[in-house]
Amino acid sequence: MQNIIDILDVFEGPWIGFPNLGIDFLKKFTVNPVLIPNIFGTTLSVHWYGVIIALAIIAALTLAMRQSKKFGIKDDDIIDMFIIALPISVICARLYYVIFSWSFYKNNLLSIFKIWEGGLSIYGAIIGGIISVYIFSRWRKIDMLDFCDFACVYLPLAQAIGRWGNFVNQEMYGKVTKLPWGMTGSTIGNDPVHPTFLYESLLNIILFIILLRIRRNRKVKGSVLASYLMGYGLIRFLLEFLRADEFGTGNIRYNQVFSAVVFIGALIWLMYLVKRSQMAETVEEEAEPSAYAEVLEKLKAEEAASGATDEISETGNADTAATGSDYTGSADSGSDETAAHGADDAETAGSENIAETAPDNNEPTGEADEK
Numbered sequence: 001m002q003n004i005i006d007i008l009d010v011f012e013g014p015w016i017g018f019p020n021l022g023i024d025f026l027k028k029f030t031v032n033p034v035l036i037p038n039i040f041g042t043t044l045s046v047h048w049y050g051v052i053i054a055l056a057i058i059a060a061l062t063l064a065m066r067q068s069k070k071f072g073i074k075d076d077d078i079i080d081m082f083i084i085a086l087p088i089s090v091i092c093a094r095l096y097y098v099i100f101s102w103s104f105y106k107n108n109l110l111s112i113f114k115i116w117e118g119g120l121s122i123y124g125a126i127i128g129g130i131i132s133v134y135i136f137s138r139w140r141k142i143d144m145l146d147f148c149d150f151a152c153v154y155l156p157l158a159q160a161i162g163r164w165g166n167f168v169n170q171e172m173y174g175k176v177t178k179l180p181w182g183m184t185g186s187t188i189g190n191d192p193v194h195p196t197f198l199y200e201s202l203l204n205i206i207l208f209i210i211l212l213r214i215r216r217n218r219k220v221k222g223s224v225l226a227s228y229l230m231g232y233g234l235i236r237f238l239l240e241f242l243r244a245d246e247f248g249t250g251n252i253r254y255n256q257v258f259s260a261v262v263f264i265g266a267l268i269w270l271m272y273l274v275k276r277s278q279m280a281e282t283v284e285e286e287a288e289p290s291a292y293a294e295v296l297e298k299l300k301a302e303e304a305a306s307g308a309t310d311e312i313s314e315t316g317n318a319d320t321a322a323t324g325s326d327y328t329g330s331a332d333s334g335s336d337e338t339a340a341h342g343a344d345d346a347e348t349a350g351s352e353n354i355a356e357t358a359p360d361n362n363e364p365t366g367e368a369d370e371k
Helices: 002-009 024-028 048-071 075-100 109-113 122-140 144-169 196-216 223-239 254-287 291-357 366-370
Strands: 034-036 183-185 189-193
Touching: 034 048, 048 075, 048 144, 075 122, 075 144, 122 144, 122 223, 122 254, 144 196, 144 223, 196 223, 223 254
Parallel strands: none
Antiparallel strands: 183 189
């Protein structure tokens, strides 16, 4: 072990240690933020921070493309969205940090472009991402909330990986602590501090797992995005109590205030989305009757049809009876008229016979002449 310490002692440059874990020999372990200096003899260099951020983006993008078909999202849309969102998110992340650190950058304007030295705000990146999704969804005519609900799940995973860039740069550390995992470093100092980058990395992995479950069981459009904003807002709000950097004014920490606003705003928005969904379901239920109502209406229709049939039958019978009565009356009238005509004819015939049979009193008979 002493030989290892002697070897490590020869290194000079940035170092990181965890003395409370009993591995203090790492205190002299060099952790250089620059991975490849002076590429091809130029002033350009490859920094660990950029490499780690790139790995985080690749991991999130790869997982998203593997799951996209299950949610009806095209791979081309994801890639095109990424091409649009990446530069906008980086610019917004940097602008957010520069705006709230203007006291430093106003005298170092060129430092604004040195993003490899750190200084990318996640909230700025989220704002840029939302703007990008809005523009892209309007352009491709796709549902913005559906796309956000799918894609936002991978944000905490990318954040969990990206926080290790803060580890290399020795930034985003916390206050002094006596906990076993207290971290020291050439920039941090010899007093162990909270490795808040590690806390956030672990909590973001937990949030990633929770969001996967919420997305799988999603019932309200936009609820996954609202859950992400609430979850990360809560994580960041709590961690700001442990942070030691001077990203604020006095006792007011910019990110903590913004985290509270994001959490409350996302909570109100989620409540609105749930209420709107419930109202839509109520309207649909009123517009579409239940199966019981349909059966009841069918029975009523059958009863109405049966009653109409019975009424028609009764009306038909009454008409038939009336027709028969008229016919009988007509027959009786005919018989009476025939009998009357017969009586008249008989009377006429009888009169004629009597006339023919009775002798004429004015005509003398033969016997009278003889006398």
